[in-house]
Amino acid sequence: MSAKRVIGTAAVRVDGMAKVTGAAQYVDDMEFGPGLLHAVLVESPHAHALIRKIDTAAAEKAPGVVRVVTGKDIPYMFGLYMQDRNIFARDRVRFVGEQVAAVVAETPGAALRAAKLVKVTYAPLPAVLSLDEALKENAVLIHPDLGNYLRVPWFFPRPGTNIAHWRKTRKGDVEKGFRQADYILEDTYTVPRYAHCPIETHAVTGLFDLSGRLTLWASSQSPYAQRGVMAVALKPFGLSHRDIRIVTPYVGGGFGGKAGVSMEIIGAVLAIVMKGRPVKLNWTREQEFMNTSQRQGVIARIKMGVKKNGQIVALEHTLHWDAGASAEYGANVVNAVGLSATGPYRIPNVKIDSVCVYTNMPPCGAYRGFGYSEFHFGLESHMTRIAQAIGMDPVQFRKRNAIREGDTLAYGAHMNPGNLRGAIDRVAKEIRWGKKDKSAKPGKAVGKAVACFWKAPAMPPNAASAAYLKFNEDGSLNLCVSGMEIGQGFLTVMAQVAAEVLTVPVEKIRVETPDTDRNSYEWQTVGSHVTWGCGNAVRAAAEEVKARLLATVARAKFLKVEDLYLADECVKSRKDRKFALPFRSFVIDGIMRSNGNFIGGPIHGTGMFMPEFTSALGDPETSQGGHPNVHYTVGAAGIVLEVDKETGKMTVRKAVLAVDVGQAINPELVKGQIVGGLVQGLATALFEDIRYDANGRLLNPNFTDYKIPTTLDCPAEIIPIILETPQPDGPFGARGVGEHTMVACAPMVADAIDNAIGIRLKTMPLTAEKVALALRGIDYDSVKGDTLGFCFRGKPCDYRFEVGGH
Amino acid sequence: MKDIAIRLNGQVRRLAVNPNETLLEVLRGKLGIKTPKEGCGRGDCGACTVLLNGKAVRSCLILAVEADGQSVTTLEGVGRAGPTALQKAFIRSNAFQCGFCTPGVVLAASALLAEKPAPTELDVREALAGNLCRCTGYEAMVKTVMAAARKSNRKRSSSRRSRP
Ligand code: FES
Numbered sequence: 001m002s003a004k005r006v007i008g009t010a011a012v013r014v015d016g017m018a019k020v021t022g023a024a025q026y027v028d029d030m031e032f033g034p035g036l037l038h039a040v041l042v043e044s045p046h047a048h049a050l051i052r053k054i055d056t057a058a059a060e061k062a063p064g065v066v067r068v069v070t071g072k073d074i075p076y077m078f079g080l081y082m083q084d085r086n087i088f089a090r091d092r093v094r095f096v097g098e099q100v101a102a103v104v105a106e107t108p109g110a111a112l113r114a115a116k117l118v119k120v121t122y123a124p125l126p127a128v129l130s131l132d133e134a135l136k137e138n139a140v141l142i143h144p145d146l147g148n149y150l151r152v153p154w155f156f157p158r159p160g161t162n163i164a165h166w167r168k169t170r171k172g173d174v175e176k177g178f179r180q181a182d183y184i185l186e187d188t189y190t191v192p193r194y195a196h197c198p199i200e201t202h203a204v205t206g207l208f209d210l211s212g213r214l215t216l217w218a219s220s221q222s223p224y225a226q227r228g229v230m231a232v233a234l235k236p237f238g239l240s241h242r243d244i245r246i247v248t249p250y251v252g253g254g255f256g257g258k259a260g261v262s263m264e265i266i267g268a269v270l271a272i273v274m275k276g277r278p279v280k281l282n283w284t285r286e287q288e289f290m291n292t293s294q295r296q297g298v299i300a301r302i303k304m305g306v307k308k309n310g311q312i313v314a315l316e317h318t319l320h321w322d323a324g325a326s327a328e329y330g331a332n333v334v335n336a337v338g339l340s341a342t343g344p345y346r347i348p349n350v351k352i353d354s355v356c357v358y359t360n361m362p363p364c365g366a367y368r369g370f371g372y373s374e375f376h377f378g379l380e381s382h383m384t385r386i387a388q389a390i391g392m393d394p395v396q397f398r399k400r401n402a403i404r405e406g407d408t409l410a411y412g413a414h415m416n417p418g419n420l421r422g423a424i425d426r427v428a429k430e431i432r433w434g435k436k437d438k439s440a441k442p443g444k445a446v447g448k449a450v451a452c453f454w455k456a457p458a459m460p461p462n463a464a465s466a467a468y469l470k471f472n473e474d475g476s477l478n479l480c481v482s483g484m485e486i487g488q489g490f491l492t493v494m495a496q497v498a499a500e501v502l503t504v505p506v507e508k509i510r511v512e513t514p515d516t517d518r519n520s521y522e523w524q525t526v527g528s529h530v531t532w533g534c535g536n537a538v539r540a541a542a543e544e545v546k547a548r549l550l551a552t553v554a555r556a557k558f559l560k561v562e563d564l565y566l567a568d569e570c571v572k573s574r575k576d577r578k579f580a581l582p583f584r585s586f587v588i589d590g591i592m593r594s595n596g597n598f599i600g601g602p603i604h605g606t607g608m609f610m611p612e613f614t615s616a617l618g619d620p621e622t623s624q625g626g627h628p629n630v631h632y633t634v635g636a637a638g639i640v641l642e643v644d645k646e647t648g649k650m651t652v653r654k655a656v657l658a659v660d661v662g663q664a665i666n667p668e669l670v671k672g673q674i675v676g677g678l679v680q681g682l683a684t685a686l687f688e689d690i691r692y693d694a695n696g697r698l699l700n701p702n703f704t705d706y707k708i709p710t711t712l713d714c715p716a717e718i719i720p721i722i723l724e725t726p727q728p729d730g731p732f733g734a735r736g737v738g739e740h741t742m743v744a745c746a747p748m749v750a751d752a753i754d755n756a757i758g759i760r761l762k763t764m765p766l767t768a769e770k771v772a773l774a775l776r777g778i779d780y781d782s783v784k785g786d787t788l789g790f791c792f793r794g795k796p797c798d799y800r801f802e803v804g805g806h
Numbered sequence: 807m808k809d810i811a812i813r814l815n816g817q818v819r820r821l822a823v824n825p826n827e828t829l830l831e832v833l834r835g836k837l838g839i840k841t842p843k844e845g846c847g848r849g850d851c852g853a854c855t856v857l858l859n860g861k862a863v864r865s866c867l868i869l870a871v872e873a874d875g876q877s878v879t880t881l882e883g884v885g886r887a888g889p890t891a892l893q894k895a896f897i898r899s900n901a902f903q904c905g906f907c908t909p910g911v912v913l914a915a916s917a918l919l920a921e922k923p924a925p926t927e928l929d930v931r932e933a934l935a936g937n938l939c940r941c942t943g944y945e946a947m948v949k950t951v952m953a954a955a956r957k958s959n960r961k962r963s964s965s966r967r968s969r970p
């Protein structure tokens with residue numbers, strides 16, 4: 001009776017055939033007929049300015065133009081967690097590239113030509129382009145109305161300042177902890193902004209039909225969150241959830257950049273204005289860099305105290321984040337880090353201040369890792385340095401302090417299962433930690449490192465999932481969910497969960513991308529939570545289907561439910577080994593009794609899931625008392641890095657990553673996440689290098705100047721390792737993985753550089769240029785010129801972490 | 807406007823194009839061919855890859871008028887009689903994730919294998935170096951192309967051997 005397990009097998013991807021044949025449709029592949037209109041935006045050339053006048057007369061008269069829309073027509077704001085983002089700039093612009101107007105025309109060319117004819121008169125304001133400027137007393141305010149914005153109750157903005165949110169976590173007594181310490185290390189680390197760079201840019205087509213129905217076809221990770229945000233923001237148009245439908249076909253990569261809402265709402269309002277005709281808005285690559293969201297830059301001060309025996313006794317971690325012109329999503333990144341910036345370590349005394357700061361740079365938001373990559377750079381670098389200082393092996397030091405199940409987290413809740421120490425051991429063994437490797441090539445040195453990581457989904461406490469599962473006549477099923485297939489293999493994994501319960505082969509379960517009219521609710525596909533959250537909902541739906549299958553057969557055949565079970569797509573009986581009723585024989589048409597009556601009906605089931613144990617209501621001053629995170633996924637990564645002692649050029653010989661996923665529902669897909677995440681993470685560490693000029697203009701919004709990895713930039717060898725300590729509340733024991741695989745990359749590169757050539761870099765990215773300068777004894781910060789990687793100027797060691805002059 | 811004729815996936819298609827329209831714009835906008843994707847519009851990403859007379863090119867950098875009288879193959883023209891061995895191998899080994907780069911990658915790899923049936927790993931990496939993929943980290947992709955080449959070479963040499 002032990003059926004073939006589908007969980008834990010490398011089931012073939014359900015979207016495979018569509019993707020390799022090119023049948024998979026992305027938003028811009030959809031046809032809307034000759035009535036389709038095209039929109040092009042007019043964007044701000046200033047980082048901060050008042051809008052004096054917008055003259056649209058010439059543009060309106062241009063050939064092919066149907067309409068020009070500005071903030072006067074659409075004076076509304078939107079946001080996921082806080083309404084601080086304008087659909088169109090109104091009285092002022094807050095970053096270079098902000099949308100000021102849109103031209104809607106019959107062809108893209110006509111729209112583009114007319115957009116150049118819109119004349120905007122600006123009165124420039126002083127731009128806030130450094131964190132200390134933003135935080136000083138009497139700073140120029142980017143959001144003078146901050147106090148009036150709608151927001152969730154767990155954000156703590158400070159009206160009258162540029163602080164969008166301040167997450168404080170306090171555990172134990174840090175001062176006492178530092179007094180007990182035998183050694184204290186304090187230093188500053190910086191991480192600039194990064195760009196997601198999905199190969200598909202954002203795209204949306206909207207239609208507001210004559211019945212008053214708004215449909216959007218969007219490239220999005222979050223159809224339901226989009227519907228929700230729009231229902232709030234577009235209420236002045238008389239719209240509510242029932243009037244809005246979001247359809248999300250395949251998405252060409254998201255990485256957090258397509259979470260929440262960004263440009264889609266512009267498409268929505270243009271469609272509303274152009275009632276009756278579909279309007280298309282596609283982001284160019286340049287806009288993809290400048291006006292969706294970027295990863296926030298951060299400067300972090302870490303003070304850590306340890307005992308001689310290697311026990312960490314206190315941690316003070318202060319982070320100032322460059323959120324850009326709006327923080328509607330980014331403030332939640334800051335929040336997540338404010339709760340979890342201890343890293344995966346047991347530390348009795350903790351003080352974390354994570355401060356979200358508005359600046360006049362493009363808005364930031366979710367990016368794979370959600371703040372954890374950023375704080376791990378400093379924290380894990382610090383871990384190695386402090387181990388070195390007390391003469392302890394950095395790997396042993398990490399194991400000594402590694403978090404364990406049941407440990408009290410910084411905010412008072414308790415740690416879930418997870419085998420961090422096992423992960424460290426596996427990685428250390430794989431890179432032969434402790435054995436010095438030499439390079440066969442002259443002038444090169446080899447360094448090794450092991451770094452740990454952890455990450456929890458950052459979700460509101462009521463982030464929920466639902467699933468609907470229905471049988472077809474041939475015994476196949478449709479599974480309707482609204483998690484998004486962003487490449488990770490979500491659809492396949494959900495099919496596996498249902499297949500496992502129902503003993504149906506995965507290929508007989510059709511799972512399509514979402515449509516909010518037809519598919520069940522899903523909060524968002526973010527935080528690496530959908531396998532866990534939506535997987536629980538799918539399992540519940542499958543259990544309901546199973547119960548109906550059994551009950552139907554029991555009733556029709558006068559049998560007992562307890563005697564029946566599912567196997568090989570049949571209902572079978574424990575009492576009669578020959579009894580086997582194939583699903584396809586009755587799941588729609590029912591079962592005929594001898595009197596000609598039919599028993600049954602179309603069999604379907606629904607499931608829902610909400611993490612009912614969570615709460616965001618911790619004390620604002622300490623974060624104690626809530627239970628903001630559902631679980632952490634832990635792991636470790638290791639690297640063997642070759643460094644050229646002349647040029648600084650680095651080659652990754654080997655990268656290893658071990659992660660405890662609870663249960664790999666599809667191990668091959670988990671490996672795909674490990675390899676893809678490592679390559680993306682190593683790129684942020686080694687060469688992705690965003691640059692703004694002194695006026696806040698992005699200098700490299702393209703793949704020539706902002707280099708992402710190609711086939712020639714990969715590690716020579718990648719070893720993925722899966723550990724499985726079951727998550728009790730996960731579907732078949734699974735917990736999230738996806739973002740985690742980037743998180744340890746930067747610190748392990750920094751440590752490996754140090755291990756190879758004795759140079760400690762504390763400013764990301766860790767480019768060959770920086771290494772070469774350091775090899776010549778030149779401090780990068782003194783020669784870096786006036787381009788910026790985020791809102792930070794000067795030397796990190798001089799930054800005071802002051803707020804309002806204190 | 808200029809009248810052009812393109813042999814597109816084996817069929818001659820005649821149409822009028824603007825002299826400044828790219829092949830990518832014309833394929834997607836006028837010919838209903840959607841597998842070449844626009845990722846950058848300036849030759850950086852390879853998502854728009856098509857085969858022009860069998861060679862992999864970036865259709866965003868080629869004017870439609872330049873394709874006049876030429877043969878153009880897109881992914882629509884590749885798997886008509888069912889997926890090719892290479893496409894099947896891509897499915898089996900998860901050589902894609904979001905799939906947006908996949909049409910370009912499959913075409914670039916097919917062009918390589920047509921020209922060099924037994925490529926080295928470096929050959930494969932170089933042939934695909936212009937096709938950006940943000941999801942996979944490339945490993946599965948490169949390994950799959952190598953394995954597919956080995957397999958078709960084995961088939962070819964065994965069929966050669968079995969010939970009298
Ligand atoms: S769209 Fe042609 S190379 Fe990117």
Ligand code: FES
Pocket residue numbers: 199252253487902903904905906907908938939940941942
């Ligand atoms: S699979 Fe997503 S870009 Fe390649």
